[in-house]
Amino acid sequence: MAKIEIKNVRKEFGDFVAVRESSFTIEDGEFFMLLGPSGCGKTTTLRMIAGLELPTSGEIYLDGEEISQKPPSQRDIAFVFQMFALYPHLNVRKNLSYPLVSQGMPRAQVKSKVAEVAGILGIEDILNRPVGGLSGGDRQRVALGRAIVRDPKAFMMDEPLGALDAEFREHMAEELRALHDRMNATTVYVTHDQLEAMQMGDKIVVMNNAVVEQFGTPQEIYDKPATMFVADFIGSPSMNFLGFDGKVAEGAGAIELNGQTIGVPRQMQGAAGELVFGVRPEHIGFSDSGGYRGKVLATEYLGTTQIVTLDTPNGELKARLDSAQLATVGETVGLGFEASKVTLFDKASGQALRSELNHEVLAHG
Ligand SMILES: Nc1ncnc2c1ncn2[C@@H]1O[C@H](COP(=O)(O)OP(=O)(O)OP(=O)(O)O)[C@@H](O)[C@H]1O
Ligand SMILES: [Mg+2]
Numbered sequence: 165m166a167k168i169e170i171k172n173v174r175k176e177f178g179d180f181v182a183v184r185e186s187s188f189t190i191e192d193g194e195f196f197m198l199l200g201p202s203g204c205g206k207t208t209t210l211r212m213i214a215g216l217e218l219p220t221s222g223e224i225y226l227d228g229e230e231i232s233q234k235p236p237s238q239r240d241i242a243f244v245f246q247m248f249a250l251y252p253h254l255n256v257r258k259n260l261s262y263p264l265v266s267q268g269m270p271r272a273q274v275k276s277k278v279a280e281v282a283g284i285l286g287i288e289d290i291l292n293r294p295v296g297g298l299s300g301g302d303r304q305r306v307a308l309g310r311a312i313v314r315d316p317k318a319f320m321m322d323e324p325l326g327a328l329d330a331e332f333r334e335h336m337a338e339e340l341r342a343l344h345d346r347m348n349a350t351t352v353y354v355t356h357d358q359l360e361a362m363q364m365g366d367k368i369v370v371m372n373n374a375v376v377e378q379f380g381t382p383q384e385i386y387d388k389p390a391t392m393f394v395a396d397f398i399g400s401p402s403m404n405f406l407g408f409d410g411k412v413a414e415g416a417g418a419i420e421l422n423g424q425t426i427g428v429p430r431q432m433q434g435a436a437g438e439l440v441f442g443v444r445p446e447h448i449g450f451s452d453s454g455g456y457r458g459k460v461l462a463t464e465y466l467g468t469t470q471i472v473t474l475d476t477p478n479g480e481l482k483a484r485l486d487s488a489q490l491a492t493v494g495e496t497v498g499l500g501f502e503a504s505k506v507t508l509f510d511k512a513s514g515q516a517l518r519s520e521l522n523h524e525v526l527a528h529g
Contacts, residue, residue: 165227166241166317166350167192168213173222173232175208181374182208185222188369188379190318193348195341197361200371201397206354207322209371213352214243214320226317242316244324250307252296256287259295260309267314281309284346300328304336308343318350325360337364358398362386370394388507392514395442395507401471403442406478407511411436417503422477424456427503438511443501445471448483451500458483458499460491474499 168190175183183205190196198206211217213224215236224232231239250259257278264274282288285305290298295306304324311319324340325333341364344351355361361368362382370377370385370393378390389395395403408421414434418427419441426441446469458474458481465487472491474481483499491497508517 165192167225167227168318168350168352169223169225170209170213171223171225173209173212173219173224175205175212175217176220183212183219184374186371186376188376190350190352190367192350194350194366195344195364196350196352197365197368198352198354198371199356199358199361199365199368199397200377201356204371205374206356206371210243210320210322210352210354213318214241215239216243240317242311242314242319244308244311244319244321250295250303250310253294255292255294256282256298256306256309257291259306260291260313263310263314277313281313284312284343285309300332301336305339308340312347316349318352320352322354323356324353333360340364359400362398370397372397388516389442390516392440392442392509392516395509395516399444401445401482401484403444403507404448404481405509406441406443406481407438408441409438412439412508424477426456426501426506428506428508429504432506432508432517435508435517439517440509440511442507442509443481444505445482445484447502447505448481448485449500449502450485450489451498453498453500456499456501457496459496460493463491463493465490472497 170186170188172185172187173183174181174185186209198209200206208217212219215231215234219232222232223230226239251262260278260281261274264277269277282291285308287302287305287309290302295303298306325336328336337360353364365382367379367381368385369379372393378385378394385394386398389398392405406421408419410419412419412428412433412435416433417430418425421441456476458476460472461475461480462473464471468487469484470487470491472483472485474483485491509515510517
């Protein structure tokens, strides 16, 4: 059992604020992703959960017990360091035994525990080989094994696949996720790769500039981004943003932008102020009847779909269009927007106007 709660946690290094009041909950058994660009505070957050840094303020709870100021040894949380941090001159068995022997575990018990973990990871046949001569993948498995043998309550992993090439990385990511599903141990995994976070995570926290921008399932974060930052960071190609200063007329269901008409979802009608209209590339389609027109600047053929870059009166847009109708550079095409999938943002705050946020912004208008 390991449920981890982060409540208003803040971390300062001198005058510098590395993590601002952050709150989120990691449920027992979750594969939980900490996602964000370089320097946003991911590693600092992970280190605070493991006890390698102490929060300046706020609380961290492990299964309901406050652990904020406890040393790592009293937390029972394994921090999987750079996966290659092993003893290269020792064999696999000794690398796996080391954490247990140093805890004073009896020899027979160490032996059976190492056998069990080697079985979980599928490395029984390399137990007597020195780590120095192993392939990258086997070393990763041994490094994981070193964390697993101690039976910790939770695993912290800081960009564990960061040093690997793309193909191998994907393979190890799948293996890690499968391993998690067998063991069901709470895992907090840091990455700056949005695709990795979407593919592997049960839940994702998106951080930017020391702040938690959003916390939710991959689907919630993709479909209902809370901020422009999240909308831009998640998804490839990124969401298109079109700015306008005005009001979405009550009941109109559409806005007029530089002479082009774009539908908006019902719950956004009535929103006012300087707004940004966001639409994902896959929510734009060909439309013969549509009044919206764009000139094709570039195309990228991807099989069933094509990524088309378009010049429109509202700036450059990227659309993921059906390949059944191939676009040609230089031609002008009619486009339609899936109104229900459009997101409006308040330009000044970057916050999405929807559900609970919606009411607040409407009240200001
Ligand atoms: N011990 C420290 N002393 C001073 N500043 C620090 C310390 N540790 C981290 N920082 C700063 O805090 C900020 C957040 O660092 P952190 O390592 O948490 O970022 P990150 O999201 O893990 O970035 P990356 O993706 O590059 O690993 C950075 O600006 C970093 O320079
Ligand atoms: Mg880091």
